[in-house]
Amino acid sequence: MNAGDELLDLLALRYSVGPKYLAPPAPSAAQWTRAAALASRAPDHGGLRPFRFVVVDDSQRDALAELFARGAQQRGQSTEEVKRARERAFNGPGLVALIARVRADLADVPPHEQWLCVGAALMNFMNALHLMGFGAKALSGASVSDPAVHQAFCGPGERLANWVIVGCPTRATHPRGLSIPAVEPDDLLLPWAG
Amino acid sequence: MNAGDELLDLLALRYSVGPKYLAPPAPSAAQWTRAAALASRAPDHGGLRPFRFVVVDDSQRDALAELFARGAQQRGQSTEEVKRARERAFNGPGLVALIARVRADLADVPPHEQWLCVGAALMNFMNALHLMGFGAKALSGASVSDPAVHQAFCGPGERLANWVIVGCPTRATHPRGLSIPAVEPDDLLLPWAG
Numbered sequence: 001m002n003a004g005d006e007l008l009d010l011l012a013l014r015y016s017v018g019p020k021y022l023a024p025p026a027p028s029a030a031q032w033t034r035a036a037a038l039a040s041r042a043p044d045h046g047g048l049r050p051f052r053f054v055v056v057d058d059s060q061r062d063a064l065a066e067l068f069a070r071g072a073q074q075r076g077q078s079t080e081e082v083k084r085a086r087e088r089a090f091n092g093p094g095l096v097a098l099i100a101r102v103r104a105d106l107a108d109v110p111p112h113e114q115w116l117c118v119g120a121a122l123m124n125f126m127n128a129l130h131l132m133g134f135g136a137k138a139l140s141g142a143s144v145s146d147p148a149v150h151q152a153f154c155g156p157g158e159r160l161a162n163w164v165i166v167g168c169p170t171r172a173t174h175p176r177g178l179s180i181p182a183v184e185p186d187d188l189l190l191p192w193a194g
Numbered sequence: 195m196n197a198g199d200e201l202l203d204l205l206a207l208r209y210s211v212g213p214k215y216l217a218p219p220a221p222s223a224a225q226w227t228r229a230a231a232l233a234s235r236a237p238d239h240g241g242l243r244p245f246r247f248v249v250v251d252d253s254q255r256d257a258l259a260e261l262f263a264r265g266a267q268q269r270g271q272s273t274e275e276v277k278r279a280r281e282r283a284f285n286g287p288g289l290v291a292l293i294a295r296v297r298a299d300l301a302d303v304p305p306h307e308q309w310l311c312v313g314a315a316l317m318n319f320m321n322a323l324h325l326m327g328f329g330a331k332a333l334s335g336a337s338v339s340d341p342a343v344h345q346a347f348c349g350p351g352e353r354l355a356n357w358v359i360v361g362c363p364t365r366a367t368h369p370r371g372l373s374i375p376a377v378e379p380d381d382l383l384l385p386w387a388g
Binding site: 003004005006007008010011012014015016032033034036037038039040041042043045049052053054055056057060063064097100102112113115116117118119120121122123124126127128131132133137138140152153159161162187188189190191192193194 | 199204312313346382387388
């Protein structure tokens with residue numbers, strides 16, 4: 001088996017790891033940088049680089065929890081739900097926000113092509129973390145579109161695409177047993193009907 | 195250096211390879227399948243799998259060229275441009291259409307999250323081809339939104355996201371020297387300002 005084959009097998013073993021199964025440590029600064037560097041190798045029509053990563057430090061979790069809790073309150077959620085919203089700020093030993101900046105004013109690179117680039121970057125970011133031995137999961141939910149969170153993370157024309165939580169997996173990663181594909185598997189790759 | 199480190203370095207060497215520098219052979223059926231399988235490992239909120247791949251066979255290039263040429267004519271392009279449109283159908287020893295099916299009716303998984311999944315799938319598809327020794331490039335242009343091409347490739351609710359051309363690179367892959375990032379490189383990874 002050559003190096004490429006081994007890598008393919010190793011990449012295919014990447015599964016999302018939820019917050020319950022992520023233990024410290026978080027990636028080091030050098031490891032975040034390496035993951036972001038691989039992300040920046042995504043195909044990028046027009047060279048727009050329509051994404052960036054923002055790392056939330058441990059010392060900032062309380063401030064983030066406050067934002068999450070206030071958002072949940074403003075959405076009229078119950079005390080229990082507000083508590084859970086607050087707790088989400090502490091998910092993952094490592095926490096990063098993926099920020100997308102998708103422009104609508106480019107004839108040659110329509111928004112969906114820019115989203116493809118952001119998604120490709122996310123994939124390589126997670127691939128890099130996986131290859132460094134980390135588990136990770138992309139998470140969204142109400143917080144990514146909360147106005148106060150938006151203001152705290154995004155500049156003009158930007159939006160918070162999703163969070164990525166990262167840490168050391170405390171059990172072997174495995175496919176989500178309950179995931180049922182919405183479409184026939186054999187639809188994934190077909191010859192052109194012509 | 196452990197296996198993960200080697201793999202990271204190898205993945206970081208993936209660059210898009212244009213049609214001029216792609217020689218036969220195209221991927222075999224087993225290789226297309228392996229690439230599609232890695233694509234299907236993309237993070238996929240809701241398990242929607244909002245993408246599929248359609249392989250264009252060599253025997254179908256003439257028919258595709260006809261579609262491309264008619265589209266260019268209908269867009270009022272010059273004879274020279276119609277000729278070039280026709281030629282594009284023969285680009286790449288291997289040719290695949292990435293089809294996106296992004297639903298607008300899901301409260302939990304907004305369209306941009308589905309596009310992230312399609313982009314992540316594209317990244318892993320190209321990573322897999324790279325690791326198998328192929329060069330590849332994602333291409334879009336006028337053909338992806340041509341009505342006749344759309345009808346020939348897409349079902350209800352689908353659109354052609356981009357083409358992927360694939361083959362054996364005839365020179366060492368390298369970064370596009372002319373690519374100038376639209377944003378400061380040091381904006382890629384920042385600590386949260388809080």
